[in-house]
Amino acid sequence: MRVMVIMKATEDSERGTPPTAEAWAAMDRFTEDLVAAGILVAGAGLKPSAHGRRILCDGGRRTVTDGPFAEARELIAGFSIWEVKDIEEAVTWAKRCPDPAPGPCEIEIRPFFEGADLAALLTPEDLATPREGDRGRLGVA
Structure with a gap:
């Protein structure tokens, strides 16, 4: 299963405060452990929301809002994609993660939709003959 x-984000990450050398080294070691275990698929840190945009979609209308965005705790500072046997394995690994920021911070784990989750939406033809570009649509990496 992929998660x-x-x-x-925290107030510090939204200010663009870089991690300490010790925090960076600890995260590097954790990432190396994930790679060695065959868990890590991808990951990246994100710039503060001041560098971002939001697009509100309402019917055919699109409204663009420039960052920064309020409520740092509702924002994403970084992500990784893991391949694990189940959500409990993901939780076990996440509990080993060094603190991503000084002070209280939060890690959220969300499973991806997989092909089996979407089977009710697909026709037998969709399942039998995948087309170019279907990997993302079917939730398959």
Whole structure:
């Protein structure tokens, strides 16, 4: 099962405060452990929301809002994608993660939709003959 591990933003991450050398080294060691275990698929840190945009979709209308966005605790500072046997394995690994920021911070784990989750939406033809570009649509990596 694939999961996205979401590091929630903090006031420090939204200010662009870099991690300490010790925190960076600890995260590097943790990442190396994930790679060695065959868990890590991808991951990246994100710039503060001041560098971002939001697009509100309402019917055919699109409204763009420039960052920064309020409520740092509701924002994402970074993510990784893990391949694990189940959500409990993801939780076990996440509990080993060094603190992503000084002070209280939050890690969220969300499973991806997989092909089996979407089977009710697909026709037998969809399942039998995948087309170019279907990997993302079917939730398959």
